Amino acid sequence: MPAPSPYRPRRSCLFMPGANARALEKAQSLPADTLILDLEDAVAPDAKAGARAAVLAAVSERRFGSREVLIRVNSLDSPWGRDDLAMAVSAAPDGIVVPKVTCAEQVEKLDNALSKAGAATDLALWLMVEMPRAVLDIRDIAAVAGSTRLRGFILGLNDLALETHAVATADRVAFQYVLSAVVLAARAHGLLAIDSVYNDFRDEAGLAQQCEQARVLGFDGKSLIHPAQLEVANRVFSPHPEAVSHARAVIQAFSLPENSGKGVIQVNGKMTELLHLQEAQRLVAISEAIAQSTTGG
Structure with a gap:
């Protein structure tokens, strides 16, 4: 049996709604490199508690084989964030994804909160880069990787477009600085960088074009919103x-x-x-x- 590779592919990072039992079951057979079980945007407020329990069961029972499993919690200043964090630590996934982070001080507080909750030192912390201040402070945020569990960035251009009033065109001209800034900050501090989602999951050609753009810029993979997008992301981000x-x-x-x-x-x-x-x-x-x-x- 060959020795495990020091690298882990993250060509396809698929968001799966934590409140959807069928989706969690389907995720067990999907060819995704990484599964992001979502308690935030994909879950309505009245379904948060149920989603938390469903994700806890699915992750604790190790249902997803060799796939990397991340849990996206709600922001810690939301009504659900603290309970999400406690559950995620007890479930022991490969990592936790935190939205709406804006500065390095927040990352350090998150890391301390994980330690207080009993998280293992190798539990990876992933940040959504989706707020204007996060982009402006991306170098300082990345710099705390050496003293925290910070492992990587996942770009969130939908929220960033909302915050900046930018227009999300096919060529993503409004986000060229953001795309490069995130990759450069990540590489400067040994972090991973995952590109933002592509909203039109029926547009295979558009997805392929955006994946290729992200690959050329240096991203490790693409975050996805639908299983139909897996084949394209896996193909584009695989070495020729x-x-x-x-x-x-x-x-x-x-x-x-x-x-x-x-x-x-x-x-x-x-x-x-x-x-x-x-x-x-x-x-x-x-x-x-x-x-x-x-x-x-």
Whole structure:
């Protein structure tokens, strides 16, 4: 049996409403890399308590196989946030997603709240980046990753459009700064970055175009709102076979005795530096992790 890859694919991060028992059951067989069981936007106020209980049962019973499982709680200053957080800690998912965070101080308070609730140190904290101040302070927010459980950002452009009065066009021209700022801050501090949802789940071509845009910008994957979007996200964010083949050739070439200690070599007719070796190793590791997740269920 191959050793587990240090990388975990997050090509597709699917939001599933916590109040919908059928959706939670269906999630057990979907080809999503990550499931985000939602207690916030997808759940009406009078259904919050029931959704909390349903998500607790589903996560505690480990129904989702090898898929990464995150729980999106309500904001801690809402009537449901504290109870959501306590439940999520007791359920012990892979991570907790918190909406409406605006500053680094909030992240530190969230981390302290998790510790007081008995959360494990490896419980990942994910933040929705969906408020104007969060974008303006994204560097300071990312910088507390070293002292907190902060693991990654999930972009929320629907809320950000509402807050900024921006128009969400197909090319997302209004959000070009936001997209790049989130990726740069994440990479500067070793965090993951997941792109925002695409609202029209029937528009496969539009989704593919937006996934490709996000991939080019450096995002790790796409958050999704419908199972019909999984195939496109998984395909676009998977390394192309030709790229993986070239990456393996780069790794092999640098391992040859005659190339030992060299900073630049030639591979397949291309000048190749050590920085290309590092990227090749990452690409192969991601490809292997995807293969493992596909065969592992």
